[in-house]
Amino acid sequence: MVHLKTGVHSSSRPVRRLSVLLASAIALGLGSCAADTSTSTSESPQAETSPIETAELQVVTTFLPITQFTKAVAGDRAEVTQLLPTNVGPHDYQATPEDVQRLAQADVLVQNGLEMELFLEDLVDNAGNPDLQMVDSSEGIATIATEDVEGHAHENEDHGHDHANEAEHTDGAEHAEAGHQHGEFNPHVWLDPKRAIEQVENIRDGLIAADPEGEAVYTANAATYIQQLKELDSEITAMLQPYAGKTFVAFHDFAPYFAESYGLDAEFLVDVPDENPSPDDVKRISDEVKESSLKTILTEPQAGEESLAALAEDLNVTVSIFDPMETGDAEAIEPEYYLTVMRQNAQSLIAAFSGSPE
Structure with a gap:
């Protein structure tokens, strides 16, 4: 079960370059969100922003576990880009105009949820992308207060x-x-492999909702990774x-x-x-x-x-x-x-x- 924030979204994923330019201008007014990022770029897996539109589903993830799970499900069917540099955690992240551009061009945004990414609300608003579909990977998972x-x-x-x-x-x-x-x-639900399986299922369902033609690919990829997570869980259970x-x-x-x-x-x-x-x-x-x-x-x-x-x-x-x-x-x-x-x-x-x- 996933939470999707959707606008009018067609399977052709139309070009949104005007939105990108507008988002870049808006991002300059992000204030504290657009702070110094000099400590973060060297380890980032982010691709450079390009004016060339691709037909591939563009998926943005927030931080490492969410990227790992999403890449496992997406395989070669979608391009997965992490929003945060890999050497910056959610507690320390500060947004940049380039981050706003990534969301302005994205089809799907996958997050952990449970208020781990409090920075997202303003960032998504500034991106001005009505077609962006948001997947909350922790939706429906049993939580600890x-x-x-x-x-x-x-x-x-x-x-x-x-x-x-x-x-x-x-x-x-x-x-x-x-x-x-x-x-x-x-x-921190991802640190329990049992709950990680549920996150993978939520991500699978979210990608299928955004790209129905890829359902067979996403389903097969998720099943493979879920089996690996089940084996991991069994191993750790026996070890501990x-x-x-x-x-x-x-x-x-x-x-x-x-x-x-x-x-x-x-x-x-x-x-x-x-x-x-x-x-x-x-x-x-x-x-x-x-x-x-x-x-x-x-x-x-x-x-x-x-x-x-x-x-x-x-x-x-x-x-x-x-x-x-x-x-x-x-x-x-x-x-x-x-x-x-x-x-x-x-x-x-x-x-x-x-x-x-x-």
């Missing part, structure tokens, strides 16, 4: 906050400006079954779906990766590591290495990697990357629980 995850982690600490005042600052623009907090539900009920510690709160799926408990140091841990955060995690006799705590390639390295030294434990795949190198857009990294993540967890080298 952010309040449950973060409330559990912080239930025994106060942080010195005035919680009545804090509630006021989670509203509207102040909330968005305060640091890319998660929405009502934890958005001996550790059911155990707790692992990660840097930020990306792991509740993974933990739920495999009978584990996940603790985390900070809510989102661009936060700095408070003294109470550090004490909470220190107590958890000591209580659970963990040998390893899990940082991520994108953030947290310095914070967890210092903590690990104090606790005399090692630091390993669990990659939530919010960023990566240029090759990370390929569907096989997800399968490889998830297996590596499972191995990292075994090392965390057993103390054995990976």
Whole structure:
């Protein structure tokens, strides 16, 4: 089941060059959205904007897992372009006029949803593309409330906050400006292969709706990738079954779906990766590591290495990697990357629980 935002859309996908030019002009007024992108272009898989129209379905995805899943379904039937540079995650992304052009020319936009891509609303509005069909890959998927995850982690600490005042600052623009907090539900559904299968099904249905003539191709490609995801899920289930009920510690709160799926408990140091841990955060995690006799705590390639390295030294434990795949190198857009990294993540967890080298 997918959510499609559609205008009048014909199978010939008409040229929209006037819209592109208009969108470029509008994009110059994006304000904070059109900020410095000097850190992001080197790893981007984005194709250069071209005035030449192609007959191929033009699909834009938001960030890595969504690109991996969409490329698996699309195969050679559609051109898939990632909106975000691969080395920039959704928490750090700032839009550019070129991004507006990509959406002005696109037929389909595929997103994770669950408020992971809060930047999209203004970007889509500025693109001015009434034919753009939007696929929410997380629609219909069982979710975990952010309040449950973060409330559990912080239930025994106060942080010195005035919680009545804090509630006021989670509203509207102040909330968005305060640091890319998660929405009502934890958005990291892609890290559970079972839910990833549902995302692939949503993407398949969305591409079929946009390109009915490609139904057989999209259906076959999705079935192949879904089988690979089922095999991955079975492997991870067998690998982690001996550790059911155990707790692992990660840097930020990306792991509740993974933990739920495999009978584990996940603790985390900070809510989102661009936060700095408070003294109470550090004490909470220190107590958890000591209580659970963990040998390893899990940082991520994108953030947290310095914070967890210092903590690990104090606790005399090692630091390993669990990659939530919010960023990566240029090759990370390929569907096989997800399968490889998830297996590596499972191995990292075994090392965390057993103390054995990976």
